[in-house]
Amino acid sequence: MAVAFSDQVRIVANDSARWDVFARHESDVRWYCRKFSSVYVSASSATIVDEDGREYIDFLSGASALNYGHNPEPIKHAVVRYLSEDGILHALDLHTAAKRDFIAAFCETVLKPRGLGYKLAFTGPTGTNAVELAIKFARHFTQRETVIAFTNAYHGVSLGSLALTGNRSKRAAAGIALPGVARLPYDGYLGDGLDTAALFERLLDDPGSGIDMPAAVILETVQAEGGLNTCSPQWLRRICETSRRHGIITIVDDIQVGCGRTGTFFSFEGMGIEPDIVCLSKSLSGIGQPFSLVLLKPALDCLPPGAHNGTFRGNNLAFVSARAALRYWSDPLFQSCLERLCRTLRDRLDAIARGFSQLHTRVVGRGAILGLKWPDATMANRVSAAAFERGLIIETCGARDEVLKLLPPLTIRDDELESGLQKLEGAIADAAGHATDLIARGQDHE
């Protein structure tokens, strides 16, 4: 089965009507379907099945929206029961029992054990809406406008979030200038020689720097779309300390790397900081339901009632599934399995990088969000394509698609993991032996 990167090619190569509906009626802006081109039907754990019955190991996991795998039984069970009882599904921001239970469980399971006293703000159930609300809180509270964002950041594509996102082609889609943001280099952006937190500090301390005193600084502790760049705890603390000194709100966007992806619930645990605001979404609902959450220190809770709204900010099915998902975090077995997964992934990838040392790849990332960084996009895309032929869905990331990103479910079964890693090794071998380069794709992805 040939891998094709555009529907045009696909339609020529395969005159089945199978994709006609998409090609004829869906906007060309669609993306992943071009790379992993099949029609999927069902899924369970880390395994997806297409309509021909073919199975795929999923190392994409909904871009980390499916940390507990596809259709996790306990969560699905809770959802079906709620439906069967005519539980209220859509409630705007009315009080519901499902919401209260989620809030209570989140406080009990997540916040209290970590000594965190955040308040919860529910917004439209997407990551970008959470980021939009976070920067509203920061700007409204500080009465300042500028938000500092970093190189290769990804925070969403609605205008407020897109202004923070680094990707030039996604920014260009706005068709309008994206104001209110100052861009600074992320940790390690200029190599080890330069501490970019020192630049951050200098620019804020210098009244002539041209950086207006910011409302907030927003960052990912692992830049998931940006190429699995990580920051050191030292860098992070210096950013936070400088911010505190200037009254700048610190926002951690934990949408992709929170909910356990780095090995702990929040990605910043153990790094010695306590952000003022945290954005969560993706895996929060536990079952792929749209859901998002802004955590904020009570002192920042400055917006008047009704100042921010959203039709689906009370997705009660998500309250139910998210509460069920929190039970993983009270289960010591889940924690130890997660630790083991992180170790296994790191060990196996290290071995792969060593085994294919002639390909100049190195392991990047942290916890269960790891990748192989190649000199450029060619090999990363070639491996992704070869893996798909072998029945493994694995994406690339980075500003130039130069990183192959592994995002298996955190609850992946050992056999699935093993199968996926073997397919990956095979795909690298395929790609390395490949006689001719695939045509450069010249496009970016999420």
Place this chain on the structure above:
Amino acid sequence: MAVAFSDQVRIVANDSARWDVFARHESDVRWYCRKFSSVYVSASSATIVDEDGREYIDFLSGASALNYGHNPEPIKHAVVRYLSEDGILHALDLHTAAKRDFIAAFCETVLKPRGLGYKLAFTGPTGTNAVELAIKFARHFTQRETVIAFTNAYHGVSLGSLALTGNRSKRAAAGIALPGVARLPYDGYLGDGLDTAALFERLLDDPGSGIDMPAAVILETVQAEGGLNTCSPQWLRRICETSRRHGIITIVDDIQVGCGRTGTFFSFEGMGIEPDIVCLSKSLSGIGQPFSLVLLKPALDCLPPGAHNGTFRGNNLAFVSARAALRYWSDPLFQSCLERLCRTLRDRLDAIARGFSQLHTRVVGRGAILGLKWPDATMANRVSAAAFERGLIIETCGARDEVLKLLPPLTIRDDELESGLQKLEGAIADAAGHATDLIARGQDHE
């Protein structure tokens, strides 16, 4: 049971721990729960039940997100079956059978009978995300920046959409200027004497007007949050014709008043226009699932693959429920019931307005989105509060909360409708007889 407009009051009046979780842990930005203060558990058709077993007739319907009522059996059935089969739930924008089936059904049931050839773009599953994408298409396609929006418009609260929204306090929450929008008066804004479409035309024709040639004009045919202001077909056609002449993209935001709310699937049917872009959300999924859709003429499909993304743009549960909901539109009985509902609502409200003529109220709106407009917010809020005491949930709208807005499910049972209307009449009588005014709320709502 006392009606309270703030948690502070509530907590004083009622020392139950019931709301403690919300008061202590949820952000103060929450809104509806302050007006309809109970904890809801289950719901069916137009009836909601709180945890004390008390029943309420729902004339709010999730701000028109529940046009088919709560937990409609055929839709719920489809959803549960999909879950039970381990149907793939979250798929980014990968092709899935559920998505294909929805697209095909939407084309067959909605577009084809109406002679419309739109393409479908899926975005983050909220209304504001749909609006954000719509204006991206328009700006990118025209290479212009300005979007014309109207007085009292509501299009969402992420920065791109918020720039289009008229409400001053929602705008202020942004804490930053909202660029790229020129504001013009909606139909009837200055009374019958002035055709505001003539101003629209003059400003665009005049090279010295100071209005840069716009990318798009966006409008609601009924301004649902803005006070149930309606526009005439003549006005709408003049706006569209002027726009066409200048290459301006016309966008109809049918998020709140589409999906049947005005009596037809699209609110603009029969008005003699065909917008370039249409935004849908709210009732599209049929069961309160987050879902949204941008319809666009194929020529406008200009964004490169991947230029706009969103984690939850493939909410397959919503594809399934939305497809099930489309079946209503092939059912002649649904159509005739809807027409009858529209007539009944209008007749009953006309009678109420006549009956309470000393209160200077008049009926506003269109189809099944009707309201009573009062001289100011006092009566509207008083009636809403009195209705809630009688077991009817009914909201206010308008820049000053001066309109009582009726949004019953389109599938409301006759007994529910009758009960709701009687409670409404009773509430008006209560409010009219009320000796002292409630304190003006001084806040806005969605």
Place this chain on the structure above:
Amino acid sequence: MAVAFSDQVRIVANDSARWDVFARHESDVRWYCRKFSSVYVSASSATIVDEDGREYIDFLSGASALNYGHNPEPIKHAVVRYLSEDGILHALDLHTAAKRDFIAAFCETVLKPRGLGYKLAFTGPTGTNAVELAIKFARHFTQRETVIAFTNAYHGVSLGSLALTGNRSKRAAAGIALPGVARLPYDGYLGDGLDTAALFERLLDDPGSGIDMPAAVILETVQAEGGLNTCSPQWLRRICETSRRHGIITIVDDIQVGCGRTGTFFSFEGMGIEPDIVCLSKSLSGIGQPFSLVLLKPALDCLPPGAHNGTFRGNNLAFVSARAALRYWSDPLFQSCLERLCRTLRDRLDAIARGFSQLHTRVVGRGAILGLKWPDATMANRVSAAAFERGLIIETCGARDEVLKLLPPLTIRDDELESGLQKLEGAIADAAGHATDLIARGQDHE
């Protein structure tokens, strides 16, 4: 001598090296030289002489920068004397005797007799710089951002002022969005039927209008570039009263129509308003020296020392010449001559409009800034070109160049005025008899 509208044409028609320097070395953005294409050498009163010795009557007057004519003797005398005494010419904003004398004279001659208590702020010596400072004062004082400007306004072309200017092609030159401005229709923009001040009031009173509460409203009492549109005192008062009620700063841009152009020193005298801020420039120096001035009510003087600067804000030659020019205003003869000029211009233009009634022209403007408005640009440009051939420099204005604008010096001699008006009548006759239309210019002017 042929009139040419572009250097290309000119160069073909006339292979003299005379214009080579300009054509080869000066940016194509130059404008007036294309219409009144000669090389000028000297000037006195209302008469300009080119290098062939040809004389022209000047009804352009430096776009009202030469209200006292070219090289007025008393002013020139003061300037030469100051130079001969090595008077300090450039002093940043250091105190100088010349500056003190100007300030004292301006207070004594202009402000005190009119009961005005403005403070004076000196800025970079151009009109646009004055406008930039005016809106800084307003935004900084109110802590609001939006400034309301009107259709067909002209306030300059640096980015802050250009955002206020209506002309679409000048705005396009910015190559960037021009934020912070809301545009409203000027008095009479939609015909007599509509009071646009009512729209202004409604938009500000309505919290859902989408117009954020503005910092300021800026206007010209006669829109000099915009087509000699005038506003009524009633309209002006309603704008100012509404503004006062909302704490909005009122700014009158009197750069082109102040300094006597409408018959009084300020153009708003006798209209029942006292603006919060007034911008002056153009004729303020009396002799064409770059100079500008912002008058502001003392309570608005909120910018900290040094917050706004500019190298040439202390053009002492201009202080000297401006002070000399103020002496005209203590001279009763000047006042009576000015009144007579205004009457004469109006009478003669009325007669011309009547005489050429078949051409559908009408007289527009006020005081000594009057014009003939034609159905479109054709006749206005044709008359301007024919007038130039007869030795009269007279410009067009309006968004479509449809108005012929008369701006004779206020001190024009009777013989010069008579000569100019006769040339004008002749030019109209020429143009009316013209067999073929000149090619539409399709461009705007200042």
Place this chain on the structure above:
Amino acid sequence: MAVAFSDQVRIVANDSARWDVFARHESDVRWYCRKFSSVYVSASSATIVDEDGREYIDFLSGASALNYGHNPEPIKHAVVRYLSEDGILHALDLHTAAKRDFIAAFCETVLKPRGLGYKLAFTGPTGTNAVELAIKFARHFTQRETVIAFTNAYHGVSLGSLALTGNRSKRAAAGIALPGVARLPYDGYLGDGLDTAALFERLLDDPGSGIDMPAAVILETVQAEGGLNTCSPQWLRRICETSRRHGIITIVDDIQVGCGRTGTFFSFEGMGIEPDIVCLSKSLSGIGQPFSLVLLKPALDCLPPGAHNGTFRGNNLAFVSARAALRYWSDPLFQSCLERLCRTLRDRLDAIARGFSQLHTRVVGRGAILGLKWPDATMANRVSAAAFERGLIIETCGARDEVLKLLPPLTIRDDELESGLQKLEGAIADAAGHATDLIARGQDHE
């Protein structure tokens, strides 16, 4: 005579009516007059005289607007003669003989010998207007929006230029966000260890950097207001080469350091670059007349006729004086004197820095724009104040006023120079011995 830093103090200390006019009638935004508080009357060469007959040596030179000194005889002579002949003074952008002569002389004297083929664009006669036009050309030509400006840059205070300027308090005066600019660290901003041109290059090469592809980069080769920071030729070339590779227009703002200030006419001579656009003003007119000029490569001359205008863009007195000033540049004696001046200044300042080594001052700057940089503002302000008491006008600069800036006229007589330098040495000695610190001023300056 006491030095006072505010009028309030002044008025208490000195009840003369001398400053009353300023204190009562001039806006508080005035600046220099607070530091060098006297009333000046006349000036010649580097000597200014106040109304008490006291003489001051001028090491400020109108912030480099008086490079040829006050009232230079040959220039003044040309001006007076032009006035006496009724030369046309104000001509908008009509062709005049004075303008033609200036253009021809500028091409002949400045451009041709340096092999430069720039076209000339005349704009409103201030530096900020020149910068506004330069960025219009760049944005319009490239159809991009972002302009890169550097830390501690100063480019003016109208909104377009102010967005480029680094000073936080000047920026705050705008009262509105300043969009369209990305800020990068100037050469040496983070110490010698880091090549900030590498960061510039990396950010532009990286499609995920978040820096939208810029229209232009604007820089000063010596940051005159920003603290006399200089860039190396290597850094400058790397900036220009990277820019060229990405189609980014390079703009050198030579307003303060051009016209000979660094020892050559353009400050970038000998550095191996040829900017696409150069902004000139300040000393260009030679006698303090408002005047400015944008030089641009012919290919960039993209604005349509009339797209940028300005009442005083044809200040013919400045054409005459500027042409007279150009004669200095054909005079070998002027060149050798200038070289000597640069050497003398450097030698003397080096000696001073050595002599006062305990004060931790070091020499900064280049050519004839040199300064003494102190650890903080205290000494710089103290020396400036002590110098003024001794009859020397010398300003501070830098984001924190930590640099004492020497800007003597380039044509200063030896005796004046010697006197000024002796006063400076004396003032340093005074300040060093000063028992108590002056109150920190806490304000910035131009």
